[in-house]
Amino acid sequence: MSWENFSEKADITKIIRSILDSYPAGSGILRELLQNSDDAKATTQTFILDLRTHPNKKVVDPDLRGSQGAALVAINDTYFSADDWVAISNLHSSSKTADESKIGKFGIGVRACYHVTDNPHFLSNDTLVIFDPHHRFSDGRSGGIKSTLGARERTKWADQLSAFSQSLAPTADGRYPGTVVRLPLRTKEQAPSSTIKPEAVEPEAILSLFRDFVERELSEVMLFLKHVRSITLKTIHPDGREEIFGTAEIKDMDAFALERRQFARTTGARQESFRCTIEVNVGGEVTAQTWRVLHRVSSTEETAKVVRDLVGYDASAKLAHDKLFSHVAVALPVDPIPEDVFNGRLFTLLPLPIHTGFPLHMHAILALTQDRQSLRNIEETGADKQSRERLLVSWNRAIFDKFLPDAWRVLLSILVANKELPDIWSAWPSTPSDKTKYWGDIVTHLLARVIEFNLAVFPTHGNKDKHVPLTDALIASTQSPELLKVLSHVGVTLVKPPVYIFRQLSSRNDMKTRVLHPSRLRAPLQSRISDIEAASEKDKDIVLRYLVTSPGTLDNALDLPLLPSLHGPRVALSRSAQFCLVDSVEGDVFGGSDCNGHLIPLHRLESNVEKVLTESTMSNMKRFNVSNVQKYLEWSAFGKFYPGQDEVGGDEASMQVQWLGKFWPFVGQWSPKNRKRLGVLITHFHLLPTMQETLRKLDKGVFRPIVGSEGSASVEIMAAWSALGVRFLHSDAPAAIIRDFHESAILSPTSISVLLQYVDPNSIALLEEAPASSIRDHIVSILRQSSSHPPLPHRAKEIFLQLPIFPIRIPVLQHTRGKKKVFSQTVFGPATGRLEFLRVDEGYPVPVLEDGAAFFDLTDNSSVHP
Structure with missing residues (x-):
């Protein structure tokens, strides 16, 4: 059997290039370097555009002679650890994967440096590393070198190390107190042969990168970092002259605040809050912004439960593998308050190019796309219910639906307790609902948490310095400002949220009873009776109008001293007392007695309030009518006169003459139907005032005044007849109205027969000559006006003949x-x-x-x- 080793091989430059495709160029390079510095617990960060050209003879490798020109340099004040050296040498790997105190993925993010260079240089303590991804270095150095710098190396590579001058100066023992990342800019000569990125990088591009960083991020980039407290950007010109481009520094932070800033996760829930002032100097113009920063993390158990509820299984191990834990931090500008609309941004310690519209910046351990430019697509969850994609999307949902609202509600409480904002509503999210964004329902979730904890973070209307929980207030919306001002003035606790928050509150079943409505206002007003009584008449009218007109019922005004009374202070509506609605004339005529209950003057009510009162079905609320007239007469002096007398006199009677001068015109304005009904009820009262200041019963009659030829009253003639007991209507009483009301009440003085019927026989003997003469003249005048006169009745004739x-x-x-x-x-x-x-x-x-x-x-x- 024969075999040979046959394995996959990788082109390092192509791997780096694929990484660069996921890490866009621009100020993101600075963010990656800054993040790595913070993970290394550095406190200072300096970025330099070094435009000098350094000697290139004594360099590590001849291939580096073209890298001694312009470079982007990043310096911090801490050392690389052994793990960090390993991390940057391993592509697609990171020493920080298992270290939750570090958010950066050192070894991957640092590859963003290849956007500007082909040979990144690293100098830390006594170690120098230079990468050679193209493998162009001499034998033994291909791919890069790592060297511990002793005296021999420092001499041998003196030109190489000179490129680090004005960055970090070595100590006496040759060590460099910090870390320098030097990125020689890819030159036009190097670009064509680069398989990483065949594009030259001009110094102007770095200057543009600096400008963008200063303009967009310098003032905020340190908000959520744990250690870095100072950032400087500068240029070293070819002649060695340094020019500061911009600086940012965290100011006035004591040791306790610095410790809280280094927020670390524990297994339990934890939160820390502090103020952070960042001072920025750009071109000599110094600005400062103070932020309220809050860090919060939920317990391991709670985090696991939240995610389990979303994905349906215990994903704790997977969360740990991806370094996902519920650390959320928020930073809100508090001094000065931004004048323009603030557009919050997402951070993962450092800012992401994702704006939320929040009034604050937010940090969280978010599940991002590979290029770290976006959140995972909310719709792409994969078919497998336990897929990594589904978990990561669910994690982001957990951040925005649970962990962020929890942090935000704590922030609101802190802001209120410290009185850091003139208007706490400015700290609420105003983002409209948008299901395409993870934070589309942030208002709903935040409200739910605030209400659940019954937090006193809602400013009261009329006193923004006082904050209450919603259980202690009514929620106002579109009511008129004058109403809300009055209600606040009399002590009703109101909260008037922005419209979008009100809509959310009013849609909640547990808040519907807290929404301001006339039916819910009675109880709080009943506890503020003294304040209502002390309010102005106008303010009372405003409250009364709101209570009774919106629903069109008087129930909401019960037991509240809001009804105008004809005389005296306002009265409280009740179901037991009697209330009589009177117009201005009725009030003027019958307002002298409370026999008809509380007289409510309609002319002092607004028209819509009057309508509700007059149309009320309350049995004890009536419009003034004929029975009220009868009752008034019975309870007044008229009811006290002896009913057996046709005529009454004396001071009591005389005092009523003027009142009758108002009473009869009032009767005259009533309809014939009402006058007829009234006539049946009051004919036995002494309602006819005479010229003698006496009163006669309505059914006994009184004579119309005698008018002379010139149209004026014949005072002497009427006085003469009066001496005989004949009574003439008082000049203030309207004869025509009284006659229309009761025809027999007004007698004609041109009827001798009728006149004689009312003569007192006993008074004839006392009649003096002058009055007798006037009576004779009057009778002669009557006789001459007609040629025929009916015969006098027997008694009238007897009286007539007795007249002198x-x-x-x-x-x-x-x-x-x-x-x-x-x-x-x-x-x-x-x-x-x-x-x-x-x-x-x-x-x-x-x-x-x-x-x-x-x-x-x-x-x-x-x-x-x-």
Whole structure:
């Protein structure tokens, strides 16, 4: 039997090239070098564009003579470990795979250096390594060299080492206190023969890379690093002159904060938070930004459970293999607050080219694509339920659905406790729901965690310095600003989230009862009665309107002192007290008594509130009606007058005259139907005011005022009749309205018969001459207005004849100078007894008649005839 060794062979340059295809050029090169420095626990990082040309005689290999020109140099202040040297020599391998304290994959990411060079140089402590992937070095060195630098080597390769000058100076014993990665830029002469990347790299490309790094990343790149605290970018010009391109430094961080920054995973849940101020100097312009940084990791058990719930099996071993653990960190700018819209970015310690729209940056151990430029495709999970693809997608889901919301809710609590933001809402995600992104439901998940822990992170409306849990507040939305201001002023705890958060809250079953609604406002208002009473009238109107108009019911306003009262402070609506709705006229007329319960003035209510009250079905809430008029009269002075008297006087009666001047116009505005109903109820009340300031019963009547020929009231005539007990309507009372209301209540003063019916016989004897004359003139005027008059009823006729208004001729005996003269004269008196009618001059004497007879003088045509 014969055999020979027959194995696969690999072209190193092609492998490197395939790696480069997954690691894009650009500032990512700087990130890879920086990440490796941080993993090595370096505290400083310097990037140099070295434009000098160094001697090329004493070099490690003649093939390197073309690599002594311009180079990109990266320096840190720590050493390569033995494992690190092994890692960079193994393609597609990393010494950090099992080390969860290091996120970089040293040995793979470092291959990004080949974007700019064919021969990367590494100098650390006393060791020099130079790779030769094209295998062009002399025999024994093909593929690269690693050398411990003793005095002999430093002399032999003096020119080679001179390229590291102004980077790290060796100590007295020849060791280099740190690590230098020198990447000679691929020249135009080298590019055609390179099978890694046949493209020359000009110094301008590195300058562009520096500019991009400074503009986009320098101020933020150290946020989630554990150790690096200072970064410098500079240029060394051909003449050796150094020019600082930009610097960034973490400032004012004490030992305790530095320790928390070096956040390390344990098996249990853990979190650390600190402030981090990064000062950046670019071209002499210094800016500083302070961040609130939070690191959090869930316990191993919780992490395993979360993933198991997603994938359906215990994936702990697979997670460990891929260095996936639930470390999430967030960094929010707090001083100064960004003026422009902040567009958060994803980090895996260092920034990724993935923006989230978050108001913060986020670090997590994410499952990325091979080029580290994107997250794993959310849709590509593979057919096998236990496939690695499905696990990695599920891991990313776990980060954004569980671990990030947990970190974020802790951050909110810290921000509130430290009062680091003027508006905590600015720290919430505002990303719209997007199922194509892992973080598309971040608002939903964050709200769920905040609510689950009942965190007091919600600013109250009107006082953003006070934060409460949602269980202590009502959630406002589109209500008017003036309403929310008033409710806050009277002590109702309100939270008014942004619209997109409100939509999420209102869709949750456990939050629907917390959404501000009139039906949910009554209880908190009942605990703030004194504040309501102290509020302005306008504010009370605003609250009342909201409570009763939105649902169109009064139930929400029960027991709250919000209803305007006609007199005095506002009253609380209840189901036991009586409430009577009055317009302005009704309130003016009947507001002097509370017999009808609380009088609610409609004119002081807004129209929509008035509508709700007037249409209310509450049995104790009624519109003012005829029964209320009756009740008022019964409870007022009118109900106290003796019902057996047709007319009442005195101070109490006199005081009601003015009120009746308002009452009757009010009655006049009512409909005929209401007036008819009212008439049945109030005819027995003394509602007719007279000129004598007395009151007569409505069903007993009163005379319309007598109007003279000039249209003015005949005061003397009415006074004369009044002396006989005849009553005339007070001038303030509207006769027409009263007559329309009760026709017999207003009597005509042109009817002698009716006038005489109301004469008090006992007052006739007391009638003086002047009033009698006025009565006679009035009667004569009535008689002349018509040629026919109905006969007087018997009683009226008797009263009429008793009036001292008739011309009676009486004999007169006059003694003048001893002579007697007999003649007659006419006087006015009653026409009682037997009458003899005569028409002679007064010069003629008349005899004295016996038996009470008298002569009735017909001489004057203006006289009254019986």
